[in-house]
Amino acid sequence: MRAFWHETFDSADGFLYLLSIPLRGFLITFMSRSLKKGPFVDAKLLKKVQNAKPASAGVIKTWARRSQVSPEMIGFTLGIHNGRQHVEIIVSEDMVGHRLGEFAATKKFLRHGGKMQKEIEAKKQEAEIASAKATKAPAASAAKK
Numbered sequence: 001m002r003a004f005w006h007e008t009f010d011s012a013d014g015f016l017y018l019l020s021i022p023l024r025g026f027l028i029t030f031m032s033r034s035l036k037k038g039p040f041v042d043a044k045l046l047k048k049v050q051n052a053k054p055a056s057a058g059v060i061k062t063w064a065r066r067s068q069v070s071p072e073m074i075g076f077t078l079g080i081h082n083g084r085q086h087v088e089i090i091v092s093e094d095m096v097g098h099r100l101g102e103f104a105a106t107k108k109f110l111r112h113g114g115k116m117q118k119e120i121e122a123k124k125q126e127a128e129i130a131s132a133k134a135t136k137a138p139a140a141s142a143a144k145k
Contacts, residue, residue, distance in 0.1 A: 039068040039097070049073050061086050065101030080104035 033040065042064035049060065054075030061079040074093055079086030080100050087104040095103065111117060 039070065040066065041070050042067040046070070046072070049076060052076070059086070059088055062100065065099065065104065067100050069095045069098055069100060071096055082106050 042062065045060070045062050045064050045067055048062075049070075049072050052060070057076055059077050059079045061081070063081045065080060069091055073091045074096070075091065077088055077090050078100065079088055080103060081087075082104040083106050089100075089103045111121075
């Protein structure tokens, strides 16, 4: 093992101590866009929005997932490309400042896998069958009377 040297530590014990300290700022964080530049909105998309009216525009298709939602887009229906198709999104006030890509997921979540998940789904299906039988039984007895 190599000798570890630091201003305050000069042994392997010092190295182990440094490993035990939580690393602050180690996670990757993205820098926000400069306020001087303003929000990024694709020029073509902004032009389409400014030249149309929300009621008569229909769906405005865009591939610019990195664009931010601007206040001018409120009320429009945007078709945001998710890699396979355009997902129609009606822009509301709550969406302003977010990226368009946040509203069109690129991956389809099916379910978590594993044995426990399959058991849970089997119990759920059995419960549905039991409840369906329970509703049929009173109806059948009422029909006999």
